[in-house]
Amino acid sequence: MQPELLDVVFRSRKRSDLLLLLGEEARTIEEIKTILDVSPTAILPQIKRLTDSSLVVQREGYYELTGLGEEVVKKVRPLVDVLTLLERNDYWLEHDLSGIPQYLQDRLGDLKDFRLIEPAPCQIFEPRTEIVNFISASSHLMVFSSFFRPEFLPIYSKLGRKGAKVSLILTEAVLEKTLHNYERKLKKFTDMPNTELFVCNDGVKLAELIVSDQGTLVSLFASNGRFHHDHAFCSDSQALDWAKELFEFYKSRSRLIEDSRGMERFSCTSGTDFLSESPLFSLQ
Template sequence: MKAELISTVFLSEKRKQTLLMLMDGPATVDEIKESLTGTTSAIMAQVKILFEQGLIEQKEDEYRLTSIGKLIMKKIRPLIETLNVVEANKDFWDSRNLDPIPEFLLDRIGDLGDILIHEPDLNHLFEPPKELLTSLHETKNVCTFYSYFCPTCPNNYSELARKEVNYNLILTRPVYERLRDEYKEQHDAMMNSKNSHMYICDDESMKLGALSVTDDLMLIAFFNKDGFFDHKKVISFEESARNWGQDLFQYYKERSERVK
């Protein structure tokens, strides 16, 4: 039976998507049809299988998960979400060093949802993605971590400070010292802003490239497994990804020292 239930969930994209949809609440036949592609007969054939396996039930004109369906999907949904994130960009994830991500957040990697991989050309190698720049222009809250020096970032940081955006910035000590010594005006603008807070992270084990979380975007960059930074970045606009990014930032913040 266990193998049969696993097959029921995973061997049909329509069945899988129907179960995921019903996790959010009951749905009518028409609502199920609208959310899936295919003919009515093909969709209803898969709904019938879910019904026969005891994963869904019908009450009046709505389908809903049974107690067993809820129990199974509560466990399976994180796996499905993780597979969706990894399978779409498997070569990218295979090449990343994920050690800087604590285990409790690796378990939630599916929270990243729909992602895009930003890979700049040589003419824009050291510039932040346009998606991030657009978001920084409009956001009211920003959390950022950098372990490398981005030449355009001091001006971006200081502009946020002058706009009194709620801004938390974590830098490794070498990056912070370069900001302080070579970009004094921008550094002082951040230090003088009541809404800007800077932190120094000395933990060498936290070898993450970059992280930014705004009101509508999460960006993260990893070193590859050879220890090189190739400027590839993951971007997601989903709320679950932003929450994941906030939790990761908080993890780093708790291991950093505030600059006073």
């Protein structure tokens, strides 16, 4: 983008907000004033600056983007979304993003409306009621987990029995640990007609991803490798599409356990050994 256009767009928050608004559809001056909550004296000079720069044109009482304006908005919107995301919370700056493929990092702004769910210190090892209710209310569920979550397995099975589609991806270490402690329950889950279990290699830098018709929960490891049991929650359609793509990314790199017999090669002989060898249990 030309430097002079960058100046036009980003020197004024009102101008950038107006461009993004017109990127949705053409608007009258009254609609612009109401939606952006501005006075005529505040917004008219910004409209003039945008029309002088050939980004906006007025036709039959409506302001709309020119062809150039549409191209500028395509480039500006992702950047504005990312800036909005980073302004809301330092979560994304303080956590390891390497578990997210670059093409989805480039669209991290799709999660701009996220809300951070953090456990109270006294509840860090207990499942949060908010998350349990979120999972339990789902009609379909996709879960990736690289740490041991035994408390959720009965919920996944209950959803499966109720006819919900449930897809679960575990790392090899977590699968072995789960089989060591809950083999019968996990095999019952796998043998249901509407459930799927996948296993992927260890070392994934994504802590947890939960996607349902209700929204999505994303949990990352901190930059120092620790896990703090916090989740970013989003429920808008953009965020859901982003999360589904992330799940499919890991699903395409995982192996399907077709039934309970497919688990036979996975075993965990000692819970203590697992905890001492796994980097996934480095807790705050």
